[in-house]
Amino acid sequence: MSGFSLEWLSLREPADLSARDSGLLQEALRWLQAWETPIIVDLGAGSGSTLRALERAGLRAGLWRLVDNDGALLDAALHRHLAGWMLEDHQSDLTVVDELPLGGARLVTASALFDLASERLLENLVARLPDGCGLYSALNYDGDMRWTPAHPLDAQVVAAFNEDQRRDKGIGGPALGPEAVAFLTRLLESRGFHVRIATSPWQLTPQDGNLQRALVTGITAAVADRIPAAALAEWQQFRERTGSCYVGHLDLLALPADT
Numbered sequence: 001m002s003g004f005s006l007e008w009l010s011l012r013e014p015a016d017l018s019a020r021d022s023g024l025l026q027e028a029l030r031w032l033q034a035w036e037t038p039i040i041v042d043l044g045a046g047s048g049s050t051l052r053a054l055e056r057a058g059l060r061a062g063l064w065r066l067v068d069n070d071g072a073l074l075d076a077a078l079h080r081h082l083a084g085w086m087l088e089d090h091q092s093d094l095t096v097v098d099e100l101p102l103g104g105a106r107l108v109t110a111s112a113l114f115d116l117a118s119e120r121l122l123e124n125l126v127a128r129l130p131d132g133c134g135l136y137s138a139l140n141y142d143g144d145m146r147w148t149p150a151h152p153l154d155a156q157v158v159a160a161f162n163e164d165q166r167r168d169k170g171i172g173g174p175a176l177g178p179e180a181v182a183f184l185t186r187l188l189e190s191r192g193f194h195v196r197i198a199t200s201p202w203q204l205t206p207q208d209g210n211l212q213r214a215l216v217t218g219i220t221a222a223v224a225d226r227i228p229a230a231a232l233a234e235w236q237q238f239r240e241r242t243g244s245c246y247v248g249h250l251d252l253l254a255l256p257a258d259t
């Protein structure tokens with residue numbers, strides 16, 4: 001299951017939906033509802049999980065521009081939502097920021113994305129936000145991951161995973177990883193935005209066994225070159241028996257300060 005496969009995105013979506021901070025989601029909704037047909041640009045849209053989150057929160061009208069470089073994910077989003085929404089699909093590379101379809105947008109959204117992005121990409125993006133446009137970025141991994149029951153290798157695995165999070169993930173250069181929200185906050189505040197941040201952790205229980213096992217498989221692959229194989233295999237087996245797992249995320253909503 002790859003990091004961006006439909007299978008993985010579908011598996012994580014229920015946890016993402018319950019993790020999103022409802023206060024920021026409602027504020028984003030109010031921001032959009034002040035316009036009759038707001039334009040929303042969802043970057044790294046995948047199969048449309050941000051659309052579904054805002055729809056579930058009560059959004060009924062808007063033109064969505066879904067931007068992703070994966071045509072199959074965009075097709076899945078269109079298939080699910082063409083009947084109910086005005087949709088544009090833009091199969092584009094996010095790193096070509098100058099060509100992103102931001103014109104007229106009321107809100108630019110992203111979920112599970114900006115921790116994979118580079119400083120340069122976020123700088124270029126924020127510089128290109130149209131006047132009067134807000135930014136809603138949900139579910140950015142913040143580096144805090146814990147399990148119950150604990151295992152002696154947990155801290156080493158998390159440290160190695162967080163190091164891996166800074167690798168180039170194909171979104172403009174070395175990724176910001178757990179630093180993404182702090183970086184973005186400084187950037188947006190320096191440009192006069194009013195920024196609010198809230199926590200949005202996954203709090204997984206044994207009932208989320210499939211998601212936990214897929215997560216552990218992904219973590220194991222990510223840290224394999226930093227941790228001795230036998231110790232890591234033992235850790236993986238222990239973790240696959242599933243207990244509870246906390247994965248920290250941060251949501252951010254930035255609105256123009258004079259609104």
Ligand SMILES: C[S@@+](CC[C@H](N)C(=O)[O-])C[C@H]1O[C@@H](n2cnc3c(N)ncnc32)[C@H](O)[C@@H]1O
Nearest residue numbers: 004044045046049068069070093094111112170
């Ligand atoms: C972790 S997924 C998040 C998807 C969706 N926002 C969600 O929360 O389910 C990251 C998304 O960014 C897209 N993506 C990754 N690199 C990209 C790039 N360079 N240009 C455009 N899209 C990209 C992937 O195809 C994937 O859909």
